[in-house]
Amino acid sequence: MKLGLRLLQERAKSDSFWWPYIANLPETFTVPIFFPGEDIKNLQYAPILHQVNKRCRFLLEFEKEVQQKLHTVPLVDHPFYGQDVNSSSLGWAMSAASSRAFRLHGEVPMLLPLIDMCNHSFNPNARIVQERSVNSLDMSVKVLAEKKIKQNEAITLNYGCYPNDFFLLDYGFVITQNPYDQVELSYDGALLDAASMAAGVSSPNFSAPAKWQQDILSQLNLHGEGAVLKVSLGGPDVVDGRLLAALRVLLADDPEAVHKHDLNTLMSLDVQVPLGPTVEASALRTVLALCAIALQHFHTKIMDDQAILGGGPPLITQLAVQFRLQKKFTIVDVMQNISRRIKMLS
Incomplete structure (x- = not known):
C-alpha cells in the first residue's frame, strides 16, 4: 500500500x-x-x-x-x-x-513505466533483467527478447505461474485453460465422510482416524494444533499432495505397509499404487466424489455459463462468469485425469 x-x-x-x-x-x-x-x-x-x-x-x-x-x-x-x-x-x-x-529479485515492488504495458503469457517472448541492486545509483531494468519478435507482435512477460484467483484479484483478468488454476477445499472429516459415501468407499477413519493415522496426518499438517486445512484440486499436481497422502493413509488398514513409504511417496500421484491397487482405487474414487461435491457448490452449470458468455454480457459480468467457468473446467479436468487412472487400475 x-x-x-x-x-x-x-x-x-x-x-x-x-x-x-x-x-x-x-x-x-x-x-x-x-x-x-x-x-x-x-x-x-x-x-x-x-x-x-x-x-x-x-x-x-x-x-x-x-x-x-x-x-x-x-x-x-x-x-x-x-x-x-x-x-x-x-x-x-x-x-x-x-x-x-x-518485484525483482524478491525486493520491494516498483513501478516500471512502459515495461508495465507488456501483457502476460505463460510462454512469453521476453523477460525482465535487473542490473545491480535497487540501492545502487546506476541500477537499471531492461526487457530482453527471448525469441524473434515479429513487427506489431505484442511483447509479453510471465507474471507468474498462479491460479486465476491471483490474476483476477490483482490484475483484473482471467486466463482460459490456465494450467495452474486450482479449486480450494477445506480438509474436513465430515466432507471426506460424505465423499466416501458418494464413492461407495466404506471407512470409519475419516472422522475418527486411528492414533498411527493421526500421527501421519500431523506430519502432513492436517491434524492437531496449528494445522493448515486448505487443500486443492487442479494445477500441475492435479491433486494436492497432502490430501492424496491423507486419503491413502486413512483408507489403509496396515500401518506397517504405510510406514514403509516416506511422505513424498505418499503425496505423489506419479507413484503408482504405493499401498496397493485396492487402497489406490478407493482413494481416487474419493477424489472423484470430492470433485463432484465441489461442482455442486456452484449455483450454475457449465452450459448455463457458456450461454451467458455467448450473449455478450458487460465486461465485469463476463469476467465473473468466466472465472467460475474456468474453476468448473479445472474440476472436470481433474475428474477426467483421475478417471483415467482408475481405469488403469482395473
Missing part, C-alpha cells in the same frame, strides 16, 4: 515529474473490489469472495485511519495537497500498484 499512497501523492501534485505516466494509467480497474454486488455474487466461489471482502474491509478501515490522521494537517503540509483520500481513491491506488508493480 506504500507504493499506492506514493502514487496518489504524485497524482495530486500538479507539477509531478511522473504526471505523463500517471495520466496514462487506467481511470478504473476490473478487479473484484470494484465489481457491482451482483457480479461479486456471480463469482460463486467462496475463497475469492473471502478475499474480496477482506480487501474491501481493509480499504474502509484504512480510509478512516488516513482521514483521522489528515483531519488536522494544515494545507501547506498536506501530503496529498488537500485532495480527499477515500476508499475509492485508495482502491484505485491499490489496484494500480498491484496490477502494474514488479
Whole structure:
C-alpha cells in the first residue's frame, strides 16, 4: 500500500515529474473490489469472495485511519495537497500498484513505466533483467527478447505461474485453460465422510482416524494444533499432495505397509499404487466424489455459463462468469485425469 499512497501523492501534485505516466494509467480497474454486488455474487466461489471482502474491509478501515490522521494537517503540509483520500481513491491506488508493480529479485515492488504495458503469457517472448541492486545509483531494468519478435507482435512477460484467483484479484483478468488454476477445499472429516459415501468407499477413519493415522496426518499438517486445512484440486499436481497422502493413509488398514513409504511417496500421484491397487482405487474414487461435491457448490452449470458468455454480457459480468467457468473446467479436468487412472487400475 506504500507504493499506492506514493502514487496518489504524485497524482495530486500538479507539477509531478511522473504526471505523463500517471495520466496514462487506467481511470478504473476490473478487479473484484470494484465489481457491482451482483457480479461479486456471480463469482460463486467462496475463497475469492473471502478475499474480496477482506480487501474491501481493509480499504474502509484504512480510509478512516488516513482521514483521522489528515483531519488536522494544515494545507501547506498536506501530503496529498488537500485532495480527499477515500476508499475509492485508495482502491484505485491499490489496484494500480498491484496490477502494474514488479518485484525483482524478491525486493520491494516498483513501478516500471512502459515495461508495465507488456501483457502476460505463460510462454512469453521476453523477460525482465535487473542490473545491480535497487540501492545502487546506476541500477537499471531492461526487457530482453527471448525469441524473434515479429513487427506489431505484442511483447509479453510471465507474471507468474498462479491460479486465476491471483490474476483476477490483482490484475483484473482471467486466463482460459490456465494450467495452474486450482479449486480450494477445506480438509474436513465430515466432507471426506460424505465423499466416501458418494464413492461407495466404506471407512470409519475419516472422522475418527486411528492414533498411527493421526500421527501421519500431523506430519502432513492436517491434524492437531496449528494445522493448515486448505487443500486443492487442479494445477500441475492435479491433486494436492497432502490430501492424496491423507486419503491413502486413512483408507489403509496396515500401518506397517504405510510406514514403509516416506511422505513424498505418499503425496505423489506419479507413484503408482504405493499401498496397493485396492487402497489406490478407493482413494481416487474419493477424489472423484470430492470433485463432484465441489461442482455442486456452484449455483450454475457449465452450459448455463457458456450461454451467458455467448450473449455478450458487460465486461465485469463476463469476467465473473468466466472465472467460475474456468474453476468448473479445472474440476472436470481433474475428474477426467483421475478417471483415467482408475481405469488403469482395473
